[in-house]
Amino acid sequence: MFLFIPLICGAQNFDSNYDSNPAHQGLYCPKCHNFSVAPIKRKEFFTFWYIPIIPLYWGKQLRCNICNWRQDFKNEEELNRVVNEQKNFHNGNNNTSINADSYYQK
Numbered sequence: 095m096f097l098f099i100p101l102i103c104g105a106q107n108f109d110s111n112y113d114s115n116p117a118h119q120g121l122y123c124p125k126c127h128n129f130s131v132a133p134i135k136r137k138e139f140f141t142f143w144y145i146p147i148i149p150l151y152w153g154k155q156l157r158c159n160i161c162n163w164r165q166d167f168k169n170e171e172e173l174n175r176v177v178n179e180q181k182n183f184h185n186g187n188n189n190t191s192i193n194a195d196s197y198y199q200k
C-alpha cells in the first residue's frame with residue numbers, strides 16, 4: 095500500500111542580532127521615519143520537511159522593526175559609515191532640511 099506523504103517545502107528565515115553595540119541601534123528609517131533600524135544577520139533557507147536545505151540568502155542587513163524596511167550592507171565599515179552619517183540626527187542638528195534618503199543610496 096502506497097502512503098501519500100505530502101511534500102512540505104517552504105522558505106524559512108533566521109534573523110539574529112548583529113551585535114549589541116548601542117551605537118548601532120535606533121538608526122533612522124528612510125521609509126517610516128522612525129529611529130528603529132538595527133543591523134541583523136539574516137539567513138534564508140529553502141526548507142524541505144522543515145529542514146533547511148538550500149541557502150537562498152546569507153548576509154547582513156539593516157532592518158527597521160516597525161515597517162520591516164531592509165537594506166543589505168556588506169561589512170562593518172559600511173555599517174559605521176551609516177552610523178556616523180546619522181549622528182547629526184541624534185545631536186539635534188537638523189535645522190537644515192536633510193535628505194536622509196540619500197544616506198542609503200550610493
Ligand SMILES: [Zn+2]
Pocket residue numbers: 123124125126127128130158159160161162163
Ligand atoms: Zn521603518
